[in-house]
Amino acid sequence: MKLPEQVTRIAVVVALVATLALLVRFVLIPRAYFSTAVHQSATVRREVARPVNFAGASACQDCHAEEWEKKALGYHKGLACETCHGPAAGHAEDPMSVKPFAPRDRKFCPVCHAYDAARPTGFPQINTESHNPLKPCITCHNPHDPVPPETPKECAACHAQIARTVALSAHALLPCATCHTASKEHRIAPRSALPSKPQTREFCGQCHAGGTANPDAPKVELASHGGGYLCWQCHYPHLPEGRP
Amino acid sequence: MNKREFLKKGAIAFIPAAAVLQALMRQAEASVAGAAGATGSPTPGYEPRDHWYGMGIEVEKCIGCNRCAEACKAENDVPPEPFFFRTWVERYTVKQSGETEVECISVNPRGERKAQDEREVLRSFFVPKLCNHCAHAPCVQVCPVGATFTTADGVVLVDSTRCIGCRYCIQACPYGARFFNHRTNTADKCTFCYHRVVKGLLPACVEVCPTQARVFGDLRSKASRLVRFQRMNKINVLKPALNTEPKVYYAQLDGEVR
Numbered sequence: 001m002k003l004p005e006q007v008t009r010i011a012v013v014v015a016l017v018a019t020l021a022l023l024v025r026f027v028l029i030p031r032a033y034f035s036t037a038v039h040q041s042a043t044v045r046r047e048v049a050r051p052v053n054f055a056g057a058s059a060c061q062d063c064h065a066e067e068w069e070k071k072a073l074g075y076h077k078g079l080a081c082e083t084c085h086g087p088a089a090g091h092a093e094d095p096m097s098v099k100p101f102a103p104r105d106r107k108f109c110p111v112c113h114a115y116d117a118a119r120p121t122g123f124p125q126i127n128t129e130s131h132n133p134l135k136p137c138i139t140c141h142n143p144h145d146p147v148p149p150e151t152p153k154e155c156a157a158c159h160a161q162i163a164r165t166v167a168l169s170a171h172a173l174l175p176c177a178t179c180h181t182a183s184k185e186h187r188i189a190p191r192s193a194l195p196s197k198p199q200t201r202e203f204c205g206q207c208h209a210g211g212t213a214n215p216d217a218p219k220v221e222l223a224s225h226g227g228g229y230l231c232w233q234c235h236y237p238h239l240p241e242g243r244p
Numbered sequence: 245m246n247k248r249e250f251l252k253k254g255a256i257a258f259i260p261a262a263a264v265l266q267a268l269m270r271q272a273e274a275s276v277a278g279a280a281g282a283t284g285s286p287t288p289g290y291e292p293r294d295h296w297y298g299m300g301i302e303v304e305k306c307i308g309c310n311r312c313a314e315a316c317k318a319e320n321d322v323p324p325e326p327f328f329f330r331t332w333v334e335r336y337t338v339k340q341s342g343e344t345e346v347e348c349i350s351v352n353p354r355g356e357r358k359a360q361d362e363r364e365v366l367r368s369f370f371v372p373k374l375c376n377h378c379a380h381a382p383c384v385q386v387c388p389v390g391a392t393f394t395t396a397d398g399v400v401l402v403d404s405t406r407c408i409g410c411r412y413c414i415q416a417c418p419y420g421a422r423f424f425n426h427r428t429n430t431a432d433k434c435t436f437c438y439h440r441v442v443k444g445l446l447p448a449c450v451e452v453c454p455t456q457a458r459v460f461g462d463l464r465s466k467a468s469r470l471v472r473f474q475r476m477n478k479i480n481v482l483k484p485a486l487n488t489e490p491k492v493y494y495a496q497l498d499g500e501v502r
C-alpha cells in the first residue's frame with residue numbers, strides 16, 4: 001500500500017520539528033538552564049572563597065611559644081587563644097601592623113566566670129559584686145595560667161551555695177570541719193582529693209542520741225529511730241529541719 | 245521575498261547563529277563552574293564525597309558564655325544587630341512548678357540576664373543551637389527555586405544569587421535556624437563554616453568554645469572526634485519525630501529541650 005503524498009509530507013515536517021526540538025534541548029540550551037549542579041558548584045566555590053578570620057588553635061604556637069606552654073599546663077589549656085584574643089588571622093599574616101585584642105578590664109572574664117545558676121556545677125564562678133570589686137582580674141590572676149593567687153581558706157569561697165544554706169539552718173554555728181575533714185590537697189586539686197563525709201549513724205548520734213551532752217540538739221533513740229536508714233537519707237545535714 | 249525563500253534563508257542563518265550563541269553560553273557556564281567542573285572538588289585535594297559532616301554538643305559542658313555566637317558573627321559577617329545569628333545559646337530554666345522558661349542569651353549577651361529566684365528553680369542549663377544540617381532537610385524540600393541544597397559532604401547551603409527571598413525556608417525550618425539577611429535580601433544560615441572545614445580548620449564556634457562543649461567531625465571517618473563522641477555518650481537529636489535526621493547530636497539532652 002502506498003501512503004498518500006500529503007501524509008509523507010506532514011511526516012517529514014513532524015520529523016523535522018522533532019529533530020529541531022531535541023537539538024535545541026540537548027545541544028543548544030546550556031546545562032545551567034536545567035541542571036542544578038552548575039549553580040550549586042558555583043555556590044560551593046563562593047563559600048570556599050570566603051576569608052578565614054580565625055587562624056586556628058595551632059597558628060599562634062610558633063611565635064608565642066612561652067604563653068603557649070604556660071597555657072598548656074594550666075586550667076585554660078582547653079581554650080583556644082582566639083577565645084579571648086578574638087579573630088587573629090590578620091595578625092598571623094602581618095604580625096606587626098595588625099594586633100589582636102587583649103582583654104585587660106574587669107568586664108571580660110565574668111562573661112564566663114560570673115555566677116549563673118545554669119552554669120555546670122564545679123565551673124569556677126564568682127559574684128562580681130563581692131569579689132574584689134573594681135579590681136581588674138589580671139592584677140591577681142594570670143589569664144594564661146589562672147590559678148587563684150592564694151588558695152581560699154574559707155570553704156565558702158567555693159561552696160557558697162552550701163554555706164548560704166547552712167547559714168539559715170540549725171547547724172549554722174558548726175564549722176565545716178565538725179563533719180568534714182579536707183586534706184591540703186583538696187585545695188589544690190579539689191576533685192582528686194575529696195573531703196570526708198560522715199559514714200555512720202553513730203556520727204550524728206554524738207549529738208543527737210539520747211543521753212548525750214549537747215542540750216540544744218534534738219534527741220532521738222538511735223536504736224529505734226529510722227530503722228536501717230542512714231541519717232542523711234531523710235535529713236539533709238546542711239538544712240536538717242528542711243526535710244523532717 | 246516569498247515564503248519558500250524566507251524559510252531557506254532562515255534555516256541557513258539559524259544554524260551558525262545558534263552555534264555562536266551556544267558557544268558563548270558554554271563559555272559563560274564554564275567561567276561560573278570553574279575549571280574543575282560542576283561536581284568536582286572545591287579545593288585541590290579535597291573530595292566532598294569522602295566526608296559527611298556533623299556536630300556534637302555536650303549540654304553539660306556549656307557555660308553560656310556566648311563566645312560561639314560572637315565568633316560566628318566575626319567569622320561569617322553576620323549582620324551586627326543582636327537578633328541576627330547563625331548559632332545561638334538558649335538558657336532553659338525548669339521551675340519547681342513544672343513550667344519551663346527559655347531565654348535566648350545571644351540576644352543580649354553582655355547585658356543583664358533575667359533574674360531568677362533560685363528557690364523556684366528546679367534545674368537550669370544552657371543549650372547551644374545552630375542549623376542541624378538535616379539529612380532530610382525541610383528547607384531544601386520547600387525552596388521553590390532550588391536555591392538551598394545539600395552538598396556532597398552533607399552541609400546545607402544557600403545560593404544567595406538564586407534565592408528570591410520568599411522566606412518559605414525560614415517558615416519550614418523546625419529548629420528556627422534560618423533568618424532573613426536584610427543586607428542581601430536572601431535567607432541566611434549556618435554553613436558549618438564550610439570555607440574553614442574544606443581547608444581542614446574547625447568551624448569558628450568549635451574553635452573558640454572554652455569548655456569543648458562543641459565537637460565537630462566527619463561521620464565517614466572512624467577516627468574523627470565526632471564518632472568518638474557518639475560512641476562515648478548517650479546521644480539525642482532535636483525533634484526526632486519529624487524524621488529530618490539532624491546531624492547535630494546532643495549528649496545529656498534534657499527532655500524539656502525543643
